Amino acid sequence: MRKKFLFLSGSTRKDSFNTTLARYCAEVAKTHDVDVEFVDLADYPMPIFNQDLESESGAPETAKALKEKFVSANGFLIASPEYNSTITPVLKNTIDWLSRKYDDSEPRLVCFSDKAAAIVSTASGVLGGLRGLDPLRLLLSHIGVNVVGKQLAVGFAQEAFDEKGKLVSQDQAEAINTIIKTLIRIG
Ligand SMILES: Cc1cc2nc3c(=O)[nH]c(=O)nc-3n(C[C@H](O)[C@H](O)[C@H](O)COP(=O)(O)O)c2cc1C
Numbered sequence: 001m002r003k004k005f006l007f008l009s010g011s012t013r014k015d016s017f018n019t020t021l022a023r024y025c026a027e028v029a030k031t032h033d034v035d036v037e038f039v040d041l042a043d044y045p046m047p048i049f050n051q052d053l054e055s056e057s058g059a060p061e062t063a064k065a066l067k068e069k070f071v072s073a074n075g076f077l078i079a080s081p082e083y084n085s086t087i088t089p090v091l092k093n094t095i096d097w098l099s100r101k102y103d104d105s106e107p108r109l110v111c112f113s114d115k116a117a118a119i120v121s122t123a124s125g126v127l128g129g130l131r132g133l134d135p136l137r138l139l140l141s142h143i144g145v146n147v148v149g150k151q152l153a154v155g156f157a158q159e160a161f162d163e164k165g166k167l168v169s170q171d172q173a174e175a176i177n178t179i180i181k182t183l184i185r186i187g
Pocket residue numbers: 011012013015016017018019080081082083084085086122123124125127128129
């Protein structure tokens with residue numbers, strides 16, 4: 001069966017550089033004979049996770065819908081900025097909702113356990129959001145995701161992409177292709 005991968009941005013900002021990067025990665029993945037879907041987290045708004053809310057109302061429909069996509073995918077790629085050197089609230093909140101069991105028959109961490117993931121980032125500074133990748137890698141590893149060892153942080157985001165959203169640097173483009181090939185192989 002053809003493998004399927006989701007591409008997400010850790011930013012829902014309208015002109016997000018990380019969304020540009022996630023969409024670029026999705027286009028690269030399409031050249032590798034796999035099914036590819038870009039998931040915009042703005043289309044899946046969820047309340048801030050609260051266990052009382054979960055007990056009273058269950059998971060929001062958006063979380064259920066997104067969970068189905070994760071379950072049917074072999075893996076995913078996240079391009080995310082760092083906020084104060086760690087992962088963004090929208091990404092953490094989404095992962096928290098998706099990490100929960102929605103019924104007793106569901107296997108634990110069904111969205112994440114043994115799925116493959118790649119992580120990349122971009123930001124306007126020289127580090128390109130690099131520090132946020134460490135906590136993201138740790139979090140994903142602890143919920144059973146096999147995270148590709150190679151990662152990329154793209155600095156100086158304003159100059160990193162051309163008008164079509166492609167990476168200008170050939171070295172960075174090759175690094176992304178290598179990361180995606182590994183993601184597809186292990187997914
Ligand atoms: C609350 C907040 C915290 C931030 N902290 C960092 C940071 O620690 N390191 C950094 O490089 N940029 C930081 N930034 C700047 C973001 O990297 C920048 O806004 C980036 O463009 C956001 O990604 P996006 O373009 O994908 O939305 C922060 C921005 C916000 C709103």
